Each structure stands twice: as structure tokens, then as C-alpha cells.
Amino acid sequence: MQCMVAEGRLEVMQVYKLLQVVRARDKPQIEKMARLGVPNLINYSEPEEGLSALHQSAEANDADMVGFLIEQGAVPNLQDKRGRTAAMRAAELGHYGIIELLGSHGADMKAVDTEGRGILFYCIYPTEEHLHCLEVALNNGADVNNISHRGKPVLVLACENAEECEEMCIDLLDKGADPDNVDEETGRTALMEAARVGAVNLVRAILQDFGKVNDLDNNNCHATHFAAEGGFLEVIQILSAYSADLDVVSMDGNTPLHLAAMGGFADCCKFLSQRGCNPKLKNIEGLVPRLIAKNFGHKAAMKELKKAETLYGKYFEGGEANPNEPWALTLHDWSYEHEEKLRKAFEMEEEEGDEDRPGPTVVISKDTFLSILTDSGAPVDAEKLEKIYAAHDKKREGKININDFFKGLEYLQKPFVASSYGPKKKKAGKGGKGKKKKGKFVLPFPICTVPSDLVQRRSDGGPPHFMIEQYHLFTDPDRFSRDLPPVHPIVDDSSWYLDEPEKAYVNINHCVKRGDLESLSLALSQGVPVDVYDRLYKTPLMTACSSGNYQVAKFLINQGADVNACDQFNWTPLHYACHAGQASIIGLLVRSGADLDPVAMNGTTPLMRAIESCRPSCVEQLIDAAECLVESVKDDTPSSLRLT
Numbered sequence: 001m002q003c004m005v006a007e008g009r010l011e012v013m014q015v016y017k018l019l020q021v022v023r024a025r026d027k028p029q030i031e032k033m034a035r036l037g038v039p040n041l042i043n044y045s046e047p048e049e050g051l052s053a054l055h056q057s058a059e060a061n062d063a064d065m066v067g068f069l070i071e072q073g074a075v076p077n078l079q080d081k082r083g084r085t086a087a088m089r090a091a092e093l094g095h096y097g098i099i100e101l102l103g104s105h106g107a108d109m110k111a112v113d114t115e116g117r118g119i120l121f122y123c124i125y126p127t128e129e130h131l132h133c134l135e136v137a138l139n140n141g142a143d144v145n146n147i148s149h150r151g152k153p154v155l156v157l158a159c160e161n162a163e164e165c166e167e168m169c170i171d172l173l174d175k176g177a178d179p180d181n182v183d184e185e186t187g188r189t190a191l192m193e194a195a196r197v198g199a200v201n202l203v204r205a206i207l208q209d210f211g212k213v214n215d216l217d218n219n220n221c222h223a224t225h226f227a228a229e230g231g232f233l234e235v236i237q238i239l240s241a242y243s244a245d246l247d248v249v250s251m252d253g254n255t256p257l258h259l260a261a262m263g264g265f266a267d268c269c270k271f272l273s274q275r276g277c278n279p280k281l282k283n284i285e286g287l288v289p290r291l292i293a294k295n296f297g298h299k300a301a302m303k304e305l306k307k308a309e310t311l312y313g314k315y316f317e318g319g320e321a322n323p324n325e326p327w328a329l330t331l332h333d334w335s336y337e338h339e340e341k342l343r344k345a346f347e348m349e350e351e352e353g354d355e356d357r358p359g360p361t362v363v364i365s366k367d368t369f370l371s372i373l374t375d376s377g378a379p380v381d382a383e384k385l386e387k388i389y390a391a392h393d394k395k396r397e398g399k400i401n402i403n404d405f406f407k408g409l410e411y412l413q414k415p416f417v418a419s420s421y422g423p424k425k426k427k428a429g430k431g432g433k434g435k436k437k438k439g440k441f442v443l444p445f446p447i448c449t450v451p452s453d454l455v456q457r458r459s460d461g462g463p464p465h466f467m468i469e470q471y472h473l474f475t476d477p478d479r480f481s482r483d484l485p486p487v488h489p490i491v492d493d494s495s496w497y498l499d500e501p502e503k504a505y506v507n508i509n510h511c512v513k514r515g516d517l518e519s520l521s522l523a524l525s526q527g528v529p530v531d532v533y534d535r536l537y538k539t540p541l542m543t544a545c546s547s548g549n550y551q552v553a554k555f556l557i558n559q560g561a562d563v564n565a566c567d568q569f570n571w572t573p574l575h576y577a578c579h580a581g582q583a584s585i586i587g588l589l590v591r592s593g594a595d596l597d598p599v600a601m602n603g604t605t606p607l608m609r610a611i612e613s614c615r616p617s618c619v620e621q622l623i624d625a626a627e628c629l630v631e632s633v634k635d636d637t638p639s640s641l642r643l644t
Contacts, residue, residue, distance in 0.1 A: 005081075006044050015044045022053045025065060034072050042074050050080030058086035058102070061095040066102070076107035083113030084122075087137075091122040094129030096136050103140035110141060116149035118142060120172075124157055126164030134168050144177040151184025153177075159193035159202065166199050179211030187217035195223040195239070198232035203239070204337075213244045222248040228256035228272065231265035233421065236272065241337035243330055243379050246275050253283035261289035261305060264298030267421055273308030274416050275333075276326055280309055324416045331380050331388065332408040336418040338376065339406050345372045346402055363399045387411075448568045449535045466534040467505040468523035471516070509534050509543040512552050520555065530561045537568040545577040550584050563594040570600045578606040578622070581615035590625045597626070 006015040014037045021029040030053075034042050045052040054074045057065040066086070070076065079085050087107050090098035099119075103109060112118045120142050123134035138144065147153045155177040158169045169190070173179060182189050191211050194202040203223075207213060216222055224246050227235040236256070240246060249255055257277040260268035269289065273279050282288055287295075290305040315322040335342060349368045370385055378385065391411040392400045404410055408417040455464050508528070511519045520540070524530060531539050541561040544553040553573075557563065564572055574594045577585040586606075590596065597605050607626075610618040 004040065004044050005047055005050060007047070011038050011044060012047060014038050014041055015046050018042070018044075018053055019046065019051070019056055022056055022065060022069070023060070025062070027068060030068070030072065040073070042069060042072050043078060045078070045080060050082070052078050052080070052086075054078055054086045055080060055084075055089055058090040058095065058098045059093060061090070061093070061098060063097050063101050066098055070105050076102045076105050077111060079111070079113070083111075083115070085111050085119070087111075088113065088119050088122045091119050091130070091133045091137065092125075094125070094127055094133060096129060096132035099133055099136045099140075103136065107140070109137050110143045110146075112146065116147065118146040118154065120144070120146055120154045121148065121157065124154070124161055124165055124168065126161065131165075131168055131171075134171060138171065138175045144172050144175045145181065147181070153181035153183065153190075155179070155181050155190045156183045156188065156193055159190040159199070160197075162194050162199040162202050163197040166202050169194070169199070169202050170205050173205050173209050179206045179209045180215070182215070187219075189215050189217075189223070191215070192217060192221070192223045192226050195232065195235050196226035196230060198227070198230050198235055200232075200234050200238065203235050207238065207242045213239060213242045214248075216248065219251045220248070221250045222246075222256070224248065224256040224272075225250060225254070225259055228260040228265070228268055229263060231260065231263050231268055233265070233267050233271060236268060237333060237418065237421075238337060240271075240275050240330065241333040243334075246272055247277045249281070253285070255281060255283075255289075257281075257289045257305075258283050258287075258292055261293040261298065261301050262296060264293065264296060264301045266298070266300035266304045269293070269301045269308070270304045270415075271421065273305065273312070274324070275329055279305055279312050324412050327380050327384055328388075328411050329416060331378060331384070332412055332417060334379050335406055335408075342372065342376060342406075343402070345376060362403060363401050366393070366398050366400065369400050369402075369405075448537070450533070450537065455535070463505050465528050465532045466508050468508045468511065468519060468528055469526070470504045470506050470511075471518035471522045472504075507534060508532060508540055509538060512540045512543045512549060512556075513547045515549055515552055517552065517555055520552070524559055530556060530559045531565055533567075539565050539567075539573075541565065541573045542567060542571070542576050545573045545582060545585050545589070546580050548580055548582045548585065550582075550588065553585050553588060557588065557592050563589050563592050564598070566598075569602070570598070572598050572606070574598070574606040575600060575604075575609055578610035578618055579613060581610075581613035581618055583615065583617040583621055586610075586618055586621050590621070596622065 006012045014033065018030070018033055018037070018041060021033065038044065042053060045055070052074070054066065054069050054076070055078070057069060076087070077085055085107065087099050087102045087109065090102070109119055119137045120134060123130050123137060144155070145153065155169065155172050158165055158172060162169050179190055189212070191203065191206045191213065194206060214222065222245065224236060224239055224244055225248070227239065236246070247255055255277050257269060257272045257279060260272060279289055290302055290309060293301040293305055314320055346364050346368065349364070349372060366389055369389060370382070373385055374382065388405070388411055389400060392404055407419065414420060457464055506519070508520070508523060531541070533539060539561070541553060541556045541563070542565070544556060563574070566572055572595065574586065574589050574596070575598070577589060599605055607619065607622050610622055
């Protein structure tokens with residue numbers, strides 16, 4: 001039911017006033033306006049989007065106001081200009097309580113918007129709230145087979161998002177959604193979309209609900225194409241269990257095996273080639289799967305495909321008898337998929353004949369075996385079942401071990417059974433020569449950095465002080481350059497016609513390493529401390545000393561940098577200068593009053609670091625500077641070496 005859109009000035013003014021008082025939850029004023037205003041004002045909508053008072057309350061998740069408006073005569077099925085009811089707008093926002101309330105007051109859950117989408121389309125979002133919305137809508141009669149005007153069924157839309165909305169898809173199937181619904185634009189079914197995202201449980205649910213397994217989309221792609229492209233082996237195994245055709249050729253000449261090779265999924269390549277995919281078939285580009293895997297550098301897949309080509313040439317082209325017949329493989333995949341169901345059926349049948357039998361059923365009679373498989377819909381005829389039975393009852397005792405049947409090793413080779421695709425068990429290690437010794441345990445030593453909660457931003461909300469604004473030379477490069485600078489600053493009028501460059505912040509120590517004195521000067525003029533620590537507890541002067549930048553070190557000292565500042569290891573700038581072997585910077589620090597003998601956390605002094613650097617000039621400079629302090633230094637310190 002479409003809303004009555006306000007048209008005249010009086011109606012428009014009253015509708016906007018009503019929306020305002022509804023938002024303010026002013027019930028007396030709402031009653032007054034409903035009584036004295038334009039007739040049926042409560043069901044009028046504003047002229048822009050067609051928003052009514054009920055729509056607004058539903059979006060706000062205000063259940064009390066929704067109930068009050070319905071009491072005042074609001075119709076639950078009002079639609080806005082896009083055809084959305086209040087329930088749809090509530091569902092889009094996950095307000096399941098509102099949907100339940102509207103449903104209890106007779107809201108039509110089968111209503112559709114202008115695009116033909118019902119309320120279920122608005123529930124397909126990956127949250128618990130939207131799942132509850134979908135359940136409430138289904139309980140109130142929403143159409144599970146709703147198809148939009150563009151031809152997309154709601155189940156297909158849900159399956160497109162099955163990676164996050166798998167439970168919703170299964171709920172739709174449980175409520176009677178047709179698993180064979182097709183998207184008219186792409187030709188894709190719900191099964192194809194579920195296979196594309198690797199939703200194993202959903203694929204199983206669709207096939208158990210008798211969904212068609214061999215449908216093709218507009219590009220002639222099968223559900224197996226989508227599963228192989230994503231490398232979802234378990235999905236391919238389920239499709240094979242339901243007798244899917246795994247060797248379908250798409251419009252571009254690719255089989256599922258080509259797509260598995262493209263992704264490098266070795267297990268998928270192995271399984272598909274065993275189940276009938278032709279490994280020697282060329283696509284539209286003239287490439288077989290092995291060459292595709294080679295082009296993409298997938299060595300494991302290429303190895304499996306080479307084996308597949310050998311076996312294909314041997315059994316299908318060479319004429320030799322295939323010990324792993326296609327029908328036997330299909331039966332094995334089917335029994336592997338339905339193992340739990342079949343075991344229960346065997347169990348019940350045997351219990352009726354032998355009530356005193358203790359423990360689970362392992363051995364059953366021939367009649368039980370054949371009848372249960374036939375009744376359960378085994379994908380082979382009676383003659384093939386007789387062959388399977390004969391392969392297990394070699395002693396002709398009239399009995400069969402069902403554990404052996406489910407393993408499949410009596411009628412298939414080991415690499416072809418489902419258990420060969422499980423995780424490999426590690427063999428127990430043997431003592432002696434082959435046993436490797438464990439390497440020495442190395443305790444990881446974390447890098448000491450300033451914790452994030454201690455990194456304070458600037459008072460104006462800017463970055464931390466160690467991130468400084470980079471200086472930009474604001475001039476016209478077409479008129480001036482480094483080789484042709486302006487004669488006088490007043491000559492450069494670039495700022496009158498150029499846009500000012502955006503601010504960029506860089507680590508202050510990066511500027512120190514590059515010798516960017518302009519950016520450093522700009523930062524200090526903006527109040528950045530000259531001894532600011534970065535995330536690694538390093539000051540700019542320490543970085544200048546370790547990188548050997550004399551001009552920057554001199555500039556920082558002239559700006560008041562602390563020559564005796566320490567990092568987290570108690571290293572001073574003199575430690576860094578000695579470690580880097582920078583004799584000129586050592587002299588600068590000494591002349592600036594640096595302590596000659598500070599001890600680091602591990603007990604090292606600058607002289608020890610100078611000796612490690614193998615720079616005699618650095619060692620001599622420290623010793624010469626310390627001669628006046630020799631008497632106050634202990635005999636066992638490195639400074640006393642000069643006395644000997």
C-alpha cells in the first residue's frame with residue numbers, strides 16, 4: 001500500500017511537524033495532530049523519499065512508538081517512494097523486534113518494493129541481528145521463493161554471500177526455498193554460488209534437498225568449475241558423490257581441471273583427473289592443464305598432472321583395463337558422503353534380525369548389504385553391486401565387513417580412495433644415524449620501543465613531536481632552480497599563483513640522516529624539543545653521531561642539544577660517535593662538555609667502543625682529552641692504558 005504523499009503547503013508542513021514530534025517521542029502532541037490535523041495525517045509521508053511516521057519509528061528501533069502509531073491508526077503496510085515498507089527498513093538495519101511487532105499487527109511480509117524485492121532481500125547481511133530478522137520474517141509468512149524484477153531469487157543472493165550468511169541459506173532451504181532457482185542474468189544457481197565460496201554444509205544441504213547438480217550457467221560453467229577455481233576439494237568430493245559431471249567444458253574451453261591447475265591446487269587436480277577429467281584436453285588458448293600449472297609456477301600441481309597424463313594415456317588411449325572404473329569411484333564417493341546414514345541403516349536392519357547381538361554392527365549379510373544400498377539410492381545398478389559384494393566376500397561366506405566397504409580398498413587402488421586425501425600421519429622416528437639433533441634454543445630478544453600508549457600527540461592533535469613537518473621549497477620550478485635562484489626573495493612571487501603544497505610529516509631522525517637542516521630549523525621554530533626521543537629512544541644528536549653527519553651534529557649542539565643524553569641502553573652521543581669511528585664528531589662532543597667516561601648498561605665506555613671500531617685516531621683523541629683526569633680514574637679502566 002503506497003503512502004499518501006503530502007502535496008499542498010499545509011499537508012507538507014503538518015507532515016514535517018509530525019515527523020519532528022515523533023522523533024521527540026511527544027505522544028500528547030502526536031495525538032493532538034492526529035485529531036486536529038489533516039485527515040489521516042498519521043499515514044501521510046513527506047514528499048522527498050516518502051518517509052512516514054511509522055517508517056521513521058521503525059528505523060529508530062522505537063518499538064513503543066511503533067505500537068503507539070499503530071494504535072493511532074497507522075497502517076503497517078505503508079510503502080515509501082521506493083516501495084519499502086516499515087518492516088523492510090527495519091530489516092535492513094537489523095531491528096528484529098520491530099519486525100515481530102509489525103507482524104503481530106498484520107504487516108504483509110510478502111510485499112515487494114519497486115524492484116520486486118521482498119523483506120528477505122533486506123535481511124541478507126552477516127550479523128546475528130539480520131539472522132533474527134530473517135527468522136521472524138519467515139515465521140510471519142515471507143516468500144522464500146521471491147524473485148526480483150531483475151530475475152535474482154533471494155536464495156541465490158543469500159548463497160552469493162554464503163561465506164558469511166551460510167546459516168541464512170540453510171534456513172531458507174528448510175522453509176521450502178526451491179534449490180533450483182536460477183539468476184536470470186547470469187544463469188547461476190544457488191549450488192554454483194555455494195560452491196564458489198566453498199560453503200561445504202550449504203552445498204550438502206542443497207544436494208540433499210534434491211537440487212540439480214549438473215546445471216550450467218550462461219558461460220556453460222558447472223558448479224565444479226567454481227569449486228575448482230577456489231580450490232575447495234571437499235565441495236568437489238560432495239559433487240562427485242551426487243554423480244556430478246566433472247569434465248564439463250566451459251565457453252572458454254576450460255574444464256574444472258584447467259581452473260584447479262591455474263590456482264595450483266594439487267589435491268583438486270589429483271581428484272579431478274582420477275574422477276574423469278581429461279588432462280590432455282586443450283582450452284581455447286591451446287593449453288593443457290599441466291602447461292597452465294607450469295606457466296603459473298605451481299610445481300606440485302604440475303607433478304600431479306603429469307602423473308594424470310601418464311595414466312590417461314595408459315588406460316583411456318592405450319586400451320589397458322582400468323582397475324579404478326568410473327562407476328566404482330562414484331559409488332565410493334557416494335558411500336563416503338553417506339557413511340553415517342548407511343551405518344545407521346545397516347545397524348537397524350541387523351538389530352531386527354538379531355536382537356541379542358552385542359556391540360556395533362561390523363559384519364552384515366549379503367541381502368542386508370544389497371537391499372540397504374538399493375533402497376538408499378546407490379548410483380549403480382544391481383549388477384555392479386554384485387561385483388562390489390564379490391570383491392569383499394572372497395571366501396564366499398555370505399557376509400561382508402562394512403568397514404572394508406567404506407574404506408574402498410577392496411575394489412579401488414589406495415591413491416583413489418577418499419582417505420588418501422586426508423592429512424598424512426607422521427612416521428615414528430627411529431633412533432640411530434637418521435635421528436637429527438635439535439638446534440640450540442635461542443631466546444627471542446624483543447626490540448625495545450616506546451609503548452603506543454606512551455606516545456603522546458601534540459596539544460593541537462598533530463602527530464608526536466618526533467614526527468616533524470617537512471620543509472618544502474615553495475617556488476616555481478619553471479622559473480627558478482638550484483642553479484638559477486631568484487636574485488632577491490622579493491623577486492620570487494610564486495606564492496601568488498601556486499597552490500601551497502600539502503603538509504607532510506617525517507621522522508626527525510630521517511631528516512638528520514639526510515642532513516635536512518631546513519626541516520630541522522622549521523621544527524625547532526615550531527617548538528619541537530631539540531632532544532625529542534623517537535620510538536627507539538634515540539635523540540637527533542645520537543642519530544647524527546652514529547651516521548657521521550658533522551654539520552647536523554654541530555647545528556643541534558648550537559641549538560642546545562644535551563650531549564650527555566642517554567637512550568634505553570644508557571648509550572650517550574659519545575658512545576655512538578666512537579662506535580661509528582667519527583673522530584671529528586668526538587672532538588666536537590668533547591669540546592661541548594660531553595662526559596668522557598659514562599658507563600652503558602652492559603658496562604662499556606666510549607673508549608671501549610672506539611677500540612672496537614679499530615680507529616686509532618678516535619682512541620687517541622679520547623685518551624688525550626682524558627689526560628687531565630687520569631688521577632681520578634681507577635687503575636682497571638681503559639683510560640689507564642695510556643699510563644703504561
